[in-house]
Amino acid sequence: MSVRTVCFLLVYVLTLEGGGGVTADEKRCDFFKGRWVWDKSGSYPMYNGLECPFINPGLNCQKNGRPDNMYLNFRWQPHGCSLSRFNGEDFLRRNTGKKIMFVGDSLSYNQWQSLGCLLYSRARLYSLRLTHQGSFSTIFFDEHEVSIMYLKNGFLVDLVTDEKGRVLRLDSISRGRLWEQADILIFNSYHWWIHGGPLKSWDYYQVGERLYQDMALMDAYRIAMTTWARWVDSNINPAKTKVFFQGISAVHYEGNDWGARSLETCNGQTEPILGSNYPGKRYVAEQVVKDVISEMKNPAYLLDITLLTQLRRDGHPSKYVGGALDCSHWCLAGVPDTWNQILYTILLKD
Numbered sequence: 001m002s003v004r005t006v007c008f009l010l011v012y013v014l015t016l017e018g019g020g021g022v023t024a025d026e027k028r029c030d031f032f033k034g035r036w037v038w039d040k041s042g043s044y045p046m047y048n049g050l051e052c053p054f055i056n057p058g059l060n061c062q063k064n065g066r067p068d069n070m071y072l073n074f075r076w077q078p079h080g081c082s083l084s085r086f087n088g089e090d091f092l093r094r095n096t097g098k099k100i101m102f103v104g105d106s107l108s109y110n111q112w113q114s115l116g117c118l119l120y121s122r123a124r125l126y127s128l129r130l131t132h133q134g135s136f137s138t139i140f141f142d143e144h145e146v147s148i149m150y151l152k153n154g155f156l157v158d159l160v161t162d163e164k165g166r167v168l169r170l171d172s173i174s175r176g177r178l179w180e181q182a183d184i185l186i187f188n189s190y191h192w193w194i195h196g197g198p199l200k201s202w203d204y205y206q207v208g209e210r211l212y213q214d215m216a217l218m219d220a221y222r223i224a225m226t227t228w229a230r231w232v233d234s235n236i237n238p239a240k241t242k243v244f245f246q247g248i249s250a251v252h253y254e255g256n257d258w259g260a261r262s263l264e265t266c267n268g269q270t271e272p273i274l275g276s277n278y279p280g281k282r283y284v285a286e287q288v289v290k291d292v293i294s295e296m297k298n299p300a301y302l303l304d305i306t307l308l309t310q311l312r313r314d315g316h317p318s319k320y321v322g323g324a325l326d327c328s329h330w331c332l333a334g335v336p337d338t339w340n341q342i343l344y345t346i347l348l349k350d
Contacts, residue, residue, distance in 0.1 A: 028080030031342050032304040036272040036311055039075040045333035046086055046341075052117035052332070054130065054139065057322065059110065061331035064320040068270045071314045071331065076338045079276070084345045086337075088119045091344060092126075092144040099147040099181055104188025105154035107249045110329055111186065112137070112150035114336035115343075119148070136178070151178060154192035154201075157224045164211065165203035170223040172206075173231045180235060186343070187228065187300070188246035190285050191328065193221050218284050225292040233297040242350070243300040244343065245293060248283045250309040251328040257281070258313060266327035269314035278310040301346060305339055 049055055049062055062069065076083065100115075102108040116139045120128070127142040135152035158169040179185060192201065194217070205212040205220050232243055255264025257280035258273055273279075286306055293299050309315075315335040317326040330336050 029078060030080065031078045031083070031345065032307060033276065034076055034078035034308070035274070035276045036074040036308075037077045039073050043085065044075055045072040046337050047117045047121070047333055049117070049331075049333045052113075052120055054113045054116035054120065055332045056109070056113060058326065059113065059317060059321075059329060059332045061317050061320045061334070064317070064322060066318075066320040066331070070270050071312075072333055074272055074312075076308055076341075083338075083341050084348055086118050086341045086344050088121065092119060092141055092146050094347070095146050095183070096144045097146070098183040099149060100184040100186075101147075101149040101151060101179065101182035102186045102188070102246075103151045103153050103156070103179060104186075104246065105152070105191050106329060107191060108186065108188040108246060109150055109152070110332070111188075111246060111336045111339050112148065114332055114334075115340045116148055117332060118337060118340055149182070154189060155224060156187065156189045156228045159202060166201060167204045167206050167211070168202040168220070168224075169206045170220055171208065171227050173227060176231055176235060182241060184242045184244070184347075185236070186244045186246055186303070189225070189228070190221075190248050193217060193285075218288055221285060222288050222292065225288060226295075229292050229296045229300075232300065236298070238298040242347070243298075244346075245289065245300045245302050246339065247289060247302055247304045248286050248306045249328070249330075250283075250306060250312075252313045252316060253325075253327045258310075265318070265325060266313055266316040267318040267325060269316075269318075271314050273311045273313060275311075276307075278307060280310065282306070303339060303342060305342075308338065309335060 049060055057064070102112040102115075119139075119141065120126075126144075129138075129140045129142070131138050131140070137150045139148040140146070141148075153175075155168060156173065158172040158174050160167050160169060195201065203213075205215050207223060236243055252258070252266040252269070254262060256262040259279045283306060286304075289302065293302055309330075312330075312335050315330050317329055317331055319325055320331075321329075
């Protein structure tokens with residue numbers, strides 16, 4: 001057996017174990033189709049949430065008294081390949097001098113915190129700084145000059161208040177200048193759109209000069225996402241900046257979505273839904289996002305996290321959030337770490 005063959009087989013084995021290669025068979029690989037498996041290696045969780053200084057108190061489920069910890073030990077296993085193990089040292093080295101920016105709602109914030117925790121370790125001697133300026137937060141790793149940024153912007157398009165009230169301008173983005181400075185952009189927009197009652201944050205939609213008090217929600221969402229896509233195509237240089245879109249993150253407030261009793265929620269769930277199929281409905285917004293991205297001149301890379309989150313009824317803060325039941329955000333350590341592991345694997349491929 002030649003040295004070249006031995007090297008190939010070694011890489012193949014490491015790949016199947018998630019040891020650094022991307023995939024055993026690229027043609028069969030889909031990072032977003034797969035199943036959650038119990039990890040016996042002791043590699044999960046990938047950090048101790050009790051030690052990470054970036055986690056919002058409401059997402060630190062172990063610190064808030066969640067008694068079970070099985071949810072921390074599941075690994076996402078895509079069909080036909082395995083994800084690369086997240087290596088914080090390697091991530092920082094590869095991105096020396098770069099700015100990585102999450103733009104979106106609290107699910108973007110969830111992913112931003114996760115990445116910060118994956119890169120942080122008390123054992124490392126990195127000097128870092130955490131700053132908050134209004135809706136803009138940055139973790140800066142001095143040695144590598146890497147900035148991990150989060151900009152709160154749940155609609156991406158403009159929301160303004162004038163004499164008419166709160167107006168969501170579906171065809172306008174006037175505050176994207178900060179986005180242009182990033183080397184890696186991860187956008188997100190969905191959950192603010194479905195807020196109703198006292199959580200609804202707009203009174204009217206506007207397209208051009210015309211105001212609409214009522215419009216089909218997904219029509220409004222499609223117009224706004226098309227505005228975002230055109231802004232990216234017009235303002236972002238793909239040779240300099242990689243653009244991702246965080247897909248639709250699932251919620252688990254209705255047990256009948258996964259074949260349980262209708263009154264069942266994420267509260268008390270201790271393990272994922274087994275297998276690779278979710279019995280509930282898909283989100284209409286998933287197809288809207290896919291349609292819009294497919295029409296881009298330089299398509300964003302869709303982090304299509306819907307299925308892998310639908311299967312994780314057990315990963316939410318539930319009642320261990322210090323307030324109302326939360327079946328939409330995610331415990332840290334937890335599910336968003338896999339989103340960042342996928343992001344890392346994609347960047348390794350590139």
